[in-house]
Amino acid sequence: MQRKPLLFPDALKSVWAVLRKDALSELRSKYAFSTLAVFALTCLSAISMSIAGGDLTPLVQSVLLWVILFFSAMAGLGRVFVQEQDAGTLLMLKVYAPPQAVYFGKVIFNVLVLLCLSLLVLLLFIMFFGMAVTDWVVLIGALWLGSAGLSVVATMTAAMAAQVQGRSTLFTILTFPIILPEFLTAIETTRGILAGETVAASQFLFLGGYTLVALIVGSILFDYLWVE
Numbered sequence: 001m002q003r004k005p006l007l008f009p010d011a012l013k014s015v016w017a018v019l020r021k022d023a024l025s026e027l028r029s030k031y032a033f034s035t036l037a038v039f040a041l042t043c044l045s046a047i048s049m050s051i052a053g054g055d056l057t058p059l060v061q062s063v064l065l066w067v068i069l070f071f072s073a074m075a076g077l078g079r080v081f082v083q084e085q086d087a088g089t090l091l092m093l094k095v096y097a098p099p100q101a102v103y104f105g106k107v108i109f110n111v112l113v114l115l116c117l118s119l120l121v122l123l124l125f126i127m128f129f130g131m132a133v134t135d136w137v138v139l140i141g142a143l144w145l146g147s148a149g150l151s152v153v154a155t156m157t158a159a160m161a162a163q164v165q166g167r168s169t170l171f172t173i174l175t176f177p178i179i180l181p182e183f184l185t186a187i188e189t190t191r192g193i194l195a196g197e198t199v200a201a202s203q204f205l206f207l208g209g210y211t212l213v214a215l216i217v218g219s220i221l222f223d224y225l226w227v228e
Helices: 009-029 031-051 058-076 079-087 090-096 099-129 136-161 167-194 201-227
Strands: none
Touching: 009 099, 031 058, 031 099, 058 099, 058 136, 058 167, 079 090, 079 099, 079 136, 099 136, 099 201, 136 167, 136 201, 167 201
């Protein structure tokens, strides 16, 4: 039987079903977002107490912001497929849901979780460090583009590491080199915004383009990963 493309209504319904299942599971357990939020809050509190009210340069603020988001993502997003094994629903998904529906449902769920966390971290940064923001729209745009890219890559690497022993370590090892170009661009873009500089449009294009390429590559790879 020929598989329907993702744009067909049945496939879109399958994507929505996977996303809805993950969202309801998260609302009941609150595992992913709670883990990410607690990790971010702990890091920010420790840094704030260490510097004792000292000023941070825009570069240091930008690096800290993205390092906290990265390791928060590593602490929570990697369970997106592991939780299916733990709950015994992995086989059901393989039988009843098209691979692409599972992939895009998981990607959207991870993106939404990290977008919410990025706003929370930004608000905490302002509270703890008095971070001055002159252009909120541009900053939130850069934050969300970088977070979306991190979520897409994390979903792909979580699928790769799900069946392997020591998957938590492997998940981080796989994710970091793949996300590094976008990670560095997000840091530089955020630094420029915090410093009040005019950020080149090419930096935003790179963030969006890298996310799109990662999404397409992950979609192609996921068919093979899911069958195996």
